[in-house]
Amino acid sequence: MxxxxxxxxxxxxxxxxxxxxxxxxxxxxxxxxxLPEKVTATRLSPVWITFGTDAPYRVDVDGWQEPISIERLEDVPVSETRFIHLSIEADILEVCDLIDFPGISDPNMSSDVWERMLTEVDAVIWCTHATQAWRQSEAAVWDTMPNTVRENSILLITRYDKLTTERDRSRVIMRVARETKGQFGATFPISLLQAIKAGEDYALWEASGAGPFTEHLIERIEKLAALTARTETPLYNLTTESDIPAAVVTSVMPRRVQRTKDGTEGATRPAARPVRPT
Ligand SMILES: Nc1nc2c(ncn2[C@@H]2O[C@H](COP(=O)(O)OP(=O)(O)OP(=O)(O)O)[C@@H](O)[C@H]2O)c(=O)[nH]1
Ligand SMILES: [Mg+2]
Known part of the structure; x- marks a missing residue:
C-alpha cells in the first residue's frame, strides 16, 4: 500500500x-x-456527474465504456446502460459526485435501471413534490435503504411555491415530518425554481428555502468526506458507519467551499446562478 x-x-x-x-x-x-433542454424530457439512465473535463461516456451493464454524444443522449439504450458519465467543472463537484437518478415509479422504465446503481451511493437527496408529498411508492423505496444511507440523507419538499396558503404549507410539513420521523438526517421545503431565479439576490435565495438546505448540505458533505476518505466501499454496502476503519482525518474540504465563521457569507453557497439556456 x-x-x-x-x-x-x-x-x-x-x-x-x-x-x-x-x-x-x-x-x-x-x-x-x-444537458440540453430537450433531453431532460427524455428518460435517461442514471447520470453520474464528476468534476473535470472528460468527454461523456456510458458504462454498460457489463462494465464496458463507450463514448457518447451529449446531443444524442436519447440514443443511449436505457436498459443496457448502467450509467452515463459526465464531467463538469462546477465548484460543488470538487467536494462530491452527484448521481441524477431517473424517477422511481415510471411505468415505462424497469426499476432495475436505477436499483442497480444504488450500490454506488453514499447518501441521497430525496425530492418529494410538495403537492403530493411522500407517497406510498416513495416510502416503500425508502424502507429498503440501509440506515447508513438514510441517516446521511436529506428530504427536500420541492415545488413548495405550489402551496399557496400558510395552512397548506404547515399541514404538509407536519404530515411529512410525522411520516418520515427518524428516516432522514434533515428535511427542508424549497422552491427550486425560485432558488435558481434568485441568482445573487440573498433575500430571494433565503425566501426560496435554499439557504438552510445548502448550509446543511455543506456540513453533511464535510462529514461524509471524512468517512469516504477512509473507505472505497459506498455507504449503501455498509451495515454501520463503525465498519469503516478509524483514522485521523484533517479537513478535506477545499477552502473556498468551507463555511465562514459567521456562516452568512457566499462561501456557504454552492454555485447558484441562474441557469444559462443552452
Ligand atoms: N414551480 C416549480 N416547478 C419546479 C420546481 N422544481 C422543478 N420544477 C419544474 O418541474 C419540472 C420537472 O423538473 P425536473 O427537474 O426535470 O424533474 P426530475 O425529477 O428530474 O424529473 P425526471 O427526471 O423526469 O423524473 C420542470 O419543468 C421544472 O422546471 C419548483 O420548486 N417549483
Ligand atoms: Mg431528471
Missing amino acids: SDQAPTRKPRIALMGEFSAGKSTLSNLLMGVRP
Missing part, C-alpha cells in the same frame, strides 16, 4: 418520483445546466 490512502469523494444521489425536481436540483447545485 502506498503512503497516501486512496480517497474518493462522497457520492450523493438525487432521487424521487418522476418530475419531482431532481435534475433542476442538480442544475441549481452546479450553477449550470449540463
